[in-house]
Amino acid sequence: MGDEMEQRMPPKENTSMPVIVVQDGNKGELxxxxxxxxxxxxxxxxxIFNCIDELYEFYKTYGNQEGFPVFKKSTKNDKQGRLxxxxxxxxxxxxxxxxxxxxVNPSLxxxxxxxxxxxxxxxxxxxxxxxxxxxEHNHELxxxxxxxxxxxxxxxxxxxxxxxxxxxAGVTVAKTLTSSAVECGGHESEPSLEKVCQNYxxxxxxxRKLCLGVGDAGVxxxxxxxxxxxxxxxxxxxxxxxxxxxxxxxxxxxRSRAAYKSFTDVVSFDTTYLTNKYDLPFVTFVGINHHGQxxxxxxxxxxxxxxxxxxWLFKQWLACMSGNAPKxxxxxxxxxxxxxxxxxxxxxxxxxxLWQIMKKIHGKLSCHSNNEQVKATLMQAVxxxxxxxxxxxxxxxxxxxxxxxxxxxxxxxHDDRHRWVPVYVKDSFxxxxxxxxxxxxxxxxFEGHVNSKTTLKQFVERYDKxxxxxxxxxxxxxxxxxxxxxxxxxxxxxxxxxxQAYTNNKFKEIQEEFKGKMFCYVxxxxxxxxxxxxxxxxxxxxxxxxxxxxxxxxxxxxxxxFDVRCSCRLFEFQGILCRHIITLLTVKGVYLVPQKYxxxxxxxxxxxxxxxxxxxxxxxxxxxxxRRYDLISKKSAxxxxxxxxxxxxxxxxxxxxxxxxxxFNIADPLNVNGQPIFSxxxxxxxxx
Numbered sequence: 001m002g003d004e005m006e007q008r009m010p011p012k013e014n015t016s017m018p019v020i021v022v023q024d025g026n027k028g029e030l031x032x033x034x035x036x037x038x039x040x041x042x043x044x045x046x047x048i049f050n051c052i053d054e055l056y057e058f059y060k061t062y063g064n065q066e067g068f069p070v071f072k073k074s075t076k077n078d079k080q081g082r083l084x085x086x087x088x089x090x091x092x093x094x095x096x097x098x099x100x101x102x103x104v105n106p107s108l109x110x111x112x113x114x115x116x117x118x119x120x121x122x123x124x125x126x127x128x129x130x131x132x133x134x135x136e137h138n139h140e141l142x143x144x145x146x147x148x149x150x151x152x153x154x155x156x157x158x159x160x161x162x163x164x165x166x167x168x169a170g171v172t173v174a175k176t177l178t179s180s181a182v183e184c185g186g187h188e189s190e191p192s193l194e195k196v197c198q199n200y201x202x203x204x205x206x207x208r209k210l211c212l213g214v215g216d217a218g219v220x221x222x223x224x225x226x227x228x229x230x231x232x233x234x235x236x237x238x239x240x241x242x243x244x245x246x247x248x249x250x251x252x253x254x255r256s257r258a259a260y261k262s263f264t265d266v267v268s269f270d271t272t273y274l275t276n277k278y279d280l281p282f283v284t285f286v287g288i289n290h291h292g293q294x295x296x297x298x299x300x301x302x303x304x305x306x307x308x309x310x311x312w313l314f315k316q317w318l319a320c321m322s323g324n325a326p327k328x329x330x331x332x333x334x335x336x337x338x339x340x341x342x343x344x345x346x347x348x349x350x351x352x353x354l355w356q357i358m359k360k361i362h363g364k365l366s367c368h369s370n371n372e373q374v375k376a377t378l379m380q381a382v383x384x385x386x387x388x389x390x391x392x393x394x395x396x397x398x399x400x401x402x403x404x405x406x407x408x409x410x411x412x413x414h415d416d417r418h419r420w421v422p423v424y425v426k427d428s429f430x431x432x433x434x435x436x437x438x439x440x441x442x443x444x445x446f447e448g449h450v451n452s453k454t455t456l457k458q459f460v461e462r463y464d465k466x467x468x469x470x471x472x473x474x475x476x477x478x479x480x481x482x483x484x485x486x487x488x489x490x491x492x493x494x495x496x497x498x499x500q501a502y503t504n505n506k507f508k509e510i511q512e513e514f515k516g517k518m519f520c521y522v523x524x525x526x527x528x529x530x531x532x533x534x535x536x537x538x539x540x541x542x543x544x545x546x547x548x549x550x551x552x553x554x555x556x557x558x559x560x561x562f563d564v565r566c567s568c569r570l571f572e573f574q575g576i577l578c579r580h581i582i583t584l585l586t587v588k589g590v591y592l593v594p595q596k597y598x599x600x601x602x603x604x605x606x607x608x609x610x611x612x613x614x615x616x617x618x619x620x621x622x623x624x625x626x627r628r629y630d631l632i633s634k635k636s637a638x639x640x641x642x643x644x645x646x647x648x649x650x651x652x653x654x655x656x657x658x659x660x661x662x663x664f665n666i667a668d669p670l671n672v673n674g675q676p677i678f679s680x681x682x683x684x685x686x687x688x
Contacts, residue, residue: 258610310340
């Protein structure tokens with residue numbers, strides 16, 4: 001009976017010893033990217049661990065701290081084949097064994113019969129108890145050179161991902177290690193050797209291919225074939241490596257291509273399914289329609305997150321969209337994506353997602369003694385600064401107050417502030433994609449249809465269903481905007497003007513500005529001829545509603561041209577007149593605003609070609625308009641067939657179309673530069 005109890009649990013007198021737990025998600029491997037800041041106590045007899053892997057990680061961590069390598073010296077199983085005893089030893093234990101044929105040119109060895117070791121017993125339930133420990137070594141220990149020990153020559157899981165990401169951006173391993181050494185507190189604490197990292201990266205490059213499960217390639221090809229049978233304008237492209245394996249895939253149906261013709265101003269490149277470690281390596285191109293809803297402009301499956309991959313993907317998307325590049329692009333803060341955009345979309349304004357940056361604050365500043373105060377101060381500088389000068393001043397005050405001059409992450413953010421800080425990006429049009437909160441409309445376009453374990457087969461099956469849901473929501477909002485309206489909250493004709501023109505969702509945003517007008521008043525005026533500069537004071541709530549603050553905004557107004565601008569830049573950023581401009585216009589007795597302040601892209605009657613396109617996921621709602629459009633589109637192909645045969649025939653076809661357009665007073669869909677007729681000026685400079 002006593003022997004049976006001995007097999008089931010450790011001796012009773014030792015159960016009071018503390019259980020040492022190593023926090024690591026990878027059994028048998030302490031992530032070499034993690035820096036051990038706490039001193040590990042020497043092992044002693046009686047220590048208890050939850051499993052053999054925890055004991056091994058603990059002893060390896062101790063060995064790294066003291067400066068000696070650790071190996072599993074021996075194991076012993078019981079009669080049932082279960083692990084019963086284990087010995088962990090210093091890596092310099094044992095004798096050197098040199099083969100006879102290598103006596104003339106022997107290899108280097110580290111074996112010098114060191115007796116330092118640890119013996120442990122494993123019980124039936126997996127619990128491990130240290131039975132004896134020998135701490136004395138017969139050689140010099142070198143903690144400062146621990147990075148060269150065999151244990152440190154591996155590349156841990158998180159370190160692997162980090163090395164891949166930085167290499168994909170084109171940064172050399174040597175530069176990466178220099179940056180990593182700064183973060184770790186010096187090269188002696190840097191977790192991986194340059195040669196080991198470079199070998200790992202080289203192997204990644206050789207074997208990189210799209211991870212497809214059994215039958216996935218067939219499912220994708222069948223889907224593409226089916227789509228092209230239904231509509232010849234379905235576009236897809238495959239990228240192969242040297243071994244003939246698929247590396248990357250891009251596709252876009254006709255509805256996505258047609259939708260982009262109407263909304264080319266802003267595109268969000270969403271890598272949510274890469275950054276959140278989904279099993280599906282999926283990326284999307286997403287825009288915003290006139291209701292503020294997401295529109296899909298294309299999809300991709302990628303094998304890596306390197307610059308080369310993103311360049312290929314962006315070029316395929318650009319070719320799919322007839323070479324019409326977007327005016328503005330929103331992405332995550334990623335070096336590889338940034339370099340690819342500079343190559344493929346050099347003229348586009350590139351902005352980082354503010355939500356993605358702000359969510360990193362807690363982790364990046366967690367080691368600071370005043371991390372909560374730093375976080376609050378940083379967020380106040382980002383969100384509450386009303387000008388670039390004010391932001392730079394507040395940022396400098398924060399750095400000085402909390403001694404953050406050596407924080408590399410904050411330094412990089414400040415250098416790139418023109419890509420993410422609200423006051424630096426509001427001079428461009430972003431279609432209402434918020435600078436302060438995460439835009440749930442854009443991120444995770446397929447949320448609810450894709451989870452972290454969705455396979456490619458499952459995704460293809462759910463893809464049409466997800467898009468059908470989006471189409472249904474857009475059509476429902478179209479119906480609501482045409483048949484229903486939001487009552488005005490004021491008696492001003494300007495509000496009624498927007499009520500009649502804008503979709504309900506966008507009119508509600510205008511109404512918020514009319515509501516906010518009650519907290520604004522014109523403080524001072526400087527007028528000369530038809531030009532004036534006005535100070536509008538807004539009584540704003542700050543500090544979570546505990547107090548009020550009067551904030552001054554400057555409004556510039558050229559009355560002759562009816563050109564009005566505000567320092568808050570809401571119209572430039574979002575295409576919505578702000579409460580400060582509305583306050584001034586009501587004081588000036590303005591009843592209606594010119595059409596240039598009523599953007600076509602927000603109008604309820606905005607004509608969109610993609611709503612007439614017949615695709616697989618909206619056949620259920622084939623309207624008479626769609627059927628007529630489909631018929632006329634097929635018939636009108638005769639113009640293209642005739643016109644493409646020669647320059648003369650091309651001109652004849654274009655002249656005929658132009659006469660038809662002028663006869664029925666139809667707006668030209670393209671201007672002389674081949675761009676859509678609506679646009680928002682990216683400049684908002686104060687008048688001189």
